[in-house]
Amino acid sequence: MIAELVAVGTEILLGNIVNTNSAYLSEQMAQLGLSVYYETVVGDNHDRMKAVIASALDRSDVVILSGGLGPTEDDLTKEVCAEVMGLPLEEDPHSRKRIERYMKEYEKNHPDRRITTNNYKQAQVPKGALVIDNHNGTAPGLILEKDGKTAILLPGPPNELIPMFEESVFPYLRKKQPEIICSQVVKICGIGESQVAADIQDMIEAQTNPTLAPYAKTGEVHLRITAKGEDEKECKKLIKPVVRELKRRFGKNIFALEAEKTLEESVVDMLRDQGLTLALAESCTGGAIAARIVNVPGASQVFTHGFVTYSNRAKRKCLGVKKSTLKTEGAVSAKCAKEMAKGGCANSDADICLSITGLAGPDGGTKETPVGTVFMGCCYNGQTITREYHFTGNRTKIRQQAVASALVLLRECIMEGIEKND
């Protein structure tokens, strides 16, 4: 089955907002085993929208339209789509009631604001439409079927679109597929994207069902295995040996087998499982590693202290880095990283402390210490190791890579302990 995505909105064409819905929906289509050949963005203009919708319904089986379902006169998606499909509009009493309730609630919570738009326009639906309730706004979603073609209309705001897709559209499309699709993610860290691609090239070349696709993220590579089968059991049976083979190839570099699990979550889980507390001593990343750890709900159980010691004075005062170290080796040195990690443990009573100091640029680079040089230290069980990294790119890129590498190093130290004492 072929699906096509159409995003409606002049604000996307003007670059006012980034079209993240298409990326989300593309990934969902891949998971459902639907092929997407075209994605289009069109403005809030009757004639152009009509041409785009007609051509999409002509060349694809399922067309997912997002945006343009609002209450203003500019919002035309429903009207144009109904026109193209030859379906008259009529009021849906269920939607009308929901909108009334939503507006009352809104006015109660926002006594200073008044709803001035004609929200009841949103209760008008094309004849025979399947209505999808919107729990986060007033525009209902719609599924229209005619002559073997399906149009699915969803509101543009991602916080409305995503829950509606998950709750109603995903199961609907899944049923339409003659076969069941299951997918499984295998998340890898500590190995570069090109290395992972090279390591699985034989598997990708030989693939039919299941398929294997890599998705690169900063410091991580996600592999998605997608199987088609008659039922879930058959799919799982097809996926299992691929996961086993990936485990054999990537071993400890696999940090998650669940789509929702993040690298920081796997680190927090490990700390919790082993009853360890964590401190962080950050210079060049300026708190960004701590912010990643705090992304994890419940991180407070394991993460106690973060020291953001951006100045030399703070490194000395908060972490006890020696004046002589800063003078002879400089702040961007293995010795400084080591003293930061040790001092972080000592001054926090945490079981493990990761430190980071480096040069993110754009200025300050020398021949010996070029921009992108980063030292990390990790103190655990009275031992401290240090690592040297060289990242490339601009300031932001260097810091993002440093944060990801720090989480990888932290994971490695917790998992394997620290043996080498330098």
Next chain:
Amino acid sequence: MIAELVAVGTEILLGNIVNTNSAYLSEQMAQLGLSVYYETVVGDNHDRMKAVIASALDRSDVVILSGGLGPTEDDLTKEVCAEVMGLPLEEDPHSRKRIERYMKEYEKNHPDRRITTNNYKQAQVPKGALVIDNHNGTAPGLILEKDGKTAILLPGPPNELIPMFEESVFPYLRKKQPEIICSQVVKICGIGESQVAADIQDMIEAQTNPTLAPYAKTGEVHLRITAKGEDEKECKKLIKPVVRELKRRFGKNIFALEAEKTLEESVVDMLRDQGLTLALAESCTGGAIAARIVNVPGASQVFTHGFVTYSNRAKRKCLGVKKSTLKTEGAVSAKCAKEMAKGGCANSDADICLSITGLAGPDGGTKETPVGTVFMGCCYNGQTITREYHFTGNRTKIRQQAVASALVLLRECIMEGIEKND
């Protein structure tokens, strides 16, 4: 003049990567005063790409294609575009030389890797093409003109596309325009998006030249004024009274008049201008405010200490928050925020300390302190103020809003001083 964007790449259709190029190019087109009616994504497939390019060149004056210029057989954009426009391919000696040099350099820096693809395919260009040098990769960009239509081909990676667009395509398109376009940004913080929209509605409704458009970001609203004129002088003359009027309406809430200037940069500039040093005491944001400040090159001059005190113990030990405060008022309280800010100043000798403590969820909310409750404190000149906020959304959303609001509060305190002592 009408422009159209076509992104080529099966990886976008699969959702493997987000199509950020289109958002970037859309904003650039708006700045150039070009209208964009359609944006399309199509896969690496000859027939479908041919149909998309033909229809784009038919309905628009300028078509910007991104992606599909790589050295593999899948990369077809140049070949298909040349076919549609009826231009034969020939080798460009200049590009060939550049590719040879780039590959030699690459092999020198990566002795362990070998280039196996046929990069010389990238030196083939359609007859009469204007070649755009690529300083960050091997694929040159191309500008093709025929029968009053223009096709512009750029490589997909943003770190190649953006510099090439800025260096060559922007000036090229600017020349093509019969009139000069100038734009000016006015960045606002501390006022919500809907309030800003309401405050300028009369200006937007009355606009012809220049035009005024709002772009909402987390905690910020950017207004872009775009003027068309015979020369830069005329444009500036048109823009000036609009800026003056916006300054009159938004006053101190304007933090920048330059496109590149960030909110954190305006805070760091203010601190530097007034010779002040900054400390941060973060709980719920876990270092994310510090990370924003450290985004600014040279932040080390003003930002000395960051305390990430996620546990109560750390709040007591690093910031001297009283045990009784934590017991009676709790960590998420105005009193705790106040003691954190005071303690942050005392323990760092910084001139100003901003503190933040709150509940980002998803768990832990109570009727008195629901998820989204955030207290901030600011200690400056021996005075400390506190503020209470209530944010909505998920954990990430709450923390992003908290970070943005903290920067706004910090800016306000530096700018106006702290008068009220509570």
